Amino acid sequence: MPALLSLEGVEKTYWLAPNQTIAALGKIDLEVQDREFIAIVGPSGCGKTTMLKLISGILKPSKGRITIQGIPFKNSHRQLLGMVFQQPALLPWRTVLNNVLLPCEIKGQDLRKARALAKELLGLVGLKKFINRNPRELSYGMQQRVSICRALISDPKILLMDEPFAALDAITRFELTRLLLEIWSMKKNTVLFVTHNIQEAVFLADRVVVMTSRPGRIASIIDVPLPRPRKEEHLYEQSFSNCAKTIHQLLGLNAL
Numbered sequence: 681m682p683a684l685l686s687l688e689g690v691e692k693t694y695w696l697a698p699n700q701t702i703a704a705l706g707k708i709d710l711e712v713q714d715r716e717f718i719a720i721v722g723p724s725g726c727g728k729t730t731m732l733k734l735i736s737g738i739l740k741p742s743k744g745r746i747t748i749q750g751i752p753f754k755n756s757h758r759q760l761l762g763m764v765f766q767q768p769a770l771l772p773w774r775t776v777l778n779n780v781l782l783p784c785e786i787k788g789q790d791l792r793k794a795r796a797l798a799k800e801l802l803g804l805v806g807l808k809k810f811i812n813r814n815p816r817e818l819s820y821g822m823q824q825r826v827s828i829c830r831a832l833i834s835d836p837k838i839l840l841m842d843e844p845f846a847a848l849d850a851i852t853r854f855e856l857t858r859l860l861l862e863i864w865s866m867k868k869n870t871v872l873f874v875t876h877n878i879q880e881a882v883f884l885a886d887r888v889v890v891m892t893s894r895p896g897r898i899a900s901i902i903d904v905p906l907p908r909p910r911k912e913e914h915l916y917e918q919s920f921s922n923c924a925k926t927i928h929q930l931l932g933l934n935a936l
């Protein structure tokens with residue numbers, strides 16, 4: 681059985697001008713199994729967003745290849761992918777419900793069925809009463825929940841999340857972290873979650889990919905030794921702090 685997602689010798693160089701290039705991503709080899717939760721941490725500018733854009737097909741690798749279920753990227757793979765960004769990026773003229781339904785409209789799916797699912801998802805994230813509101817009437821954290829529902833509506837096999845909670849206050853951030861784990865335990869998507877927060881990475885992930893500074897390579901992949909479901913008390917366990925410390929040290933070594 682091939683891995684669900686595989687990056688083999690993937691590199692990305694941006695061309696700025698004929699004689700000016702930026703090597704954003706070094707040589708990346710990574711295999712991700714079905715239903716894994718992977719966190720990616722690394723110094724700013726090391727190519728994390730670039731890596732997610734390559735996986736989602738927004739960008740093409742300069743070298744190497746990316747396969748999903750053993751098959752090199754093709755357009756139909758887009759249906760298997762969902763993406764959540766740091767900014768909620770909702771359309772202000774559409775209601776909450778219609779923002780969530782947008783991917784289904786674009787894909788020409790049965791909207792009656794999708795509407796029921798969208799309402800279910802919005803209920804799950806505590807926004808049942810807000811489905812007919814406009815995004816501007818919602819707090820930032822609520823808007824981010826809507827964007828998570830929008831990514832989940834097409835039940836993506838692979839969910840790519842680029843620092844989705846970075847702009848939130850600590851309490852909302854932890855609340856959404858727990859919510860994400862709850863949804864993940866039901867849906868069992870495969871998640872690649874970029875964060876700068878080591879605790880968040882350890883709390884969420886099965887494995888944490890630690891990257892070096894640009895051009896980003898994988899410094900190490902750390903297995904998180906915590907059972908599931910993850911609980912708040914895990915945050916205070918020795919194995920949690922040991923794991924976080926290892927990642928912290930690796931980042932310190934590789935940021936130089």
Ligand SMILES: Nc1ncnc2c1ncn2[C@@H]1O[C@H](COP(=O)(O)OP(=O)(O)OP(=O)(O)O)[C@@H](O)[C@H]1O
Nearest residue numbers: 694696702704723724725726727728729730731894
């Ligand atoms: N479209 C682009 N054109 C040219 N250079 C780019 C482009 N996008 C990113 N870069 C460069 O590639 C490098 C990696 O950028 P990327 O956004 O992937 O990093 P990152 O790890 O996501 O950083 P951060 O943690 O700050 O979000 C950076 O040096 C950046 O300046």
Ligand SMILES: [Mg+2]
Nearest residue numbers: 728729730842
């Ligand atoms: Mg980034």
